[in-house]
Amino acid sequence: MNLNFEIASGTKVIFGRQSILKLGEECTKLGMNSPMLLTDPGLKSSGAIDIVFESLDKAKINFQLYDKVEANPSDTSIVDANHKFIETGCDSFIAAGGGSTMDTAKAVSVLYANGGKLSDWYGIGNILKSSPPLISIPTTAGTGSEVTNSSIVTDTKLQIKTTVRNDTMFANIAIVDSSLLAKLPKELAAGALMDALTHSIESIGSPKSSPWTEALANKSIELIGRYARKYVDDRSVEESADAISLAATLAGRAFGNTGLGIVHSLAHPLGAYHQLHHGTANGIFLPSVMKFNLPKMKKKYAEINTLLSNDTNNFKNQSELERAEDTIRKVDELARDIEIPKTLRELDITKKNLDVMSKDAVESNQVKTNPVPATEDDLKKLYEQLL
Ligand SMILES: [Fe+2]
Incomplete structure (x- = not known):
């Protein structure tokens, strides 16, 4: 700790x-x-x-x-x-x-x-x-x-x-x-929500994470796990809109003190070169980056599993690694349920600018607070998986 x-x-x-x-x-x-x-x-x-x-x-x-x-x-x-x-x-x-x-x-x-x-x-x-x-x-x-x-x-x-x-x-x-939030278009609501979830998960992975910021991030993840689908479905419902607003602000307080990770390193160049919505870009990269970070994040990902859903089935028979992998599956499932594209290909984003985006990504501050060191080649491969 x-x-x-x-x-x-x-x-x-x-x-x-x-x-x-x-x-x-x-x-x-x-x-x-x-x-x-x-x-x-x-x-x-x-x-x-x-x-x-x-x-x-x-x-x-x-x-x-x-x-x-x-x-x-x-x-x-x-x-x-x-x-x-x-x-x-x-x-x-x-x-x-x-x-x-x-x-x-x-x-x-x-x-x-x-x-x-x-x-x-x-x-x-x-x-x-x-x-x-x-x-x-x-x-x-x-x-x-x-x-x-x-x-x-x-x-x-x-x-x-x-x-x-x-x-x-x-x-x-x-x-x-x-x-x-009542009039927020559904697509923007979904993208912004994935931004908040990414903030919490990247904050937990930062070497600057502390019990203070982890408490904020965990609460944010729990609220997202419980209310995300209801909120994206209808942004005018008070209970779910309040919950997701709180989740986003708590996540802001968490990452503001810890920094972020390479989901953001990868997403920012897509905003600069392809004008892709920031949260949507994060939602596309989050599951792949969680897999990349898994060797260092097994324990933390296993811990947040039950925050993302109350489903505790078979946990007694599951190893920490299996629970952590299940967390990544749940994040991926949430992104699909709220209609975040699975790949950059679906958005007609091509390999144009790939080299310069990889270079910009590796030079970003967020690389320094990612739990697993990432090289320019690692980041390029993460782009290529989704292009
Ligand atoms: Fe962000």
Whole structure:
């Protein structure tokens, strides 16, 4: 058991149905006079965040709307949002959307506070000045970005997804209200859910995992095991939407303190080169990577077996290895049940860029916290299995 660890949990979480109605008063408490509200164009036009506008109007908060957030946000989109922030005299951020929106807000806040080029702040712990206040409001349940201190951005020149990470980047408040998930398309709900499950499983495998983060990850896995199918089937049902929202936020708190593994190393280049949805990419790679990591993860995978389902049949006659293999089978079965593609071939992704994706993957930070060392050749083989 690792009893030497550091925990950062900088964001206050306000959780629960209709907690979004507290947004206006929380802005006032934080002294936000002119926040920029970031969202993406699809979410705005769907009406899913009308309640966010209503809460701000009711509290007479004068906000500037920025609804041009991109999926897999690029460095250029972050520069654009920063210009708008400065031009309109904003003093704080509200991010209402999925991981891309929340990551955009965090990256813009770094650029605004520290100046220079965004690439000056790539990496971990390089940032000098504190960011303006930020309230994050997730409208998907998966990324956990509402409680993490990092932002994933796509560098358009280098064609890589990279990280900007520092404790100054924590949102002040995360409002996690599962009623905002009701209009989320089924495919996105499924992909985001696999992102959350990957966060928990990769967090448990990290050498930085501790009893603290493992408790969060285990609870997250248990909630996903119990409610995933019901939630993806109907995102408007309170019990399952609450459970998966909680699972995603707990997983965010876990991996924010431990780092991730090579599922993420493999998934990020697919976002950069093929614009594949991050969670869907994770869902495709998770079972194969669990097999790759099995030699080091036998005990942990065996332990989470019963969290994924209550099915304890024949456990008395099963070895630890058999239980661990059964866990991988259950993860694969869950991905199939919620219609995550089994391979990249099904998405018409070809071997184009395979060499450069393998190179980018091996250079990612997540390789360092994967339980089993992975070479560029290992990662290339994992791509090839699914192409
Ligand atoms: Fe992720």
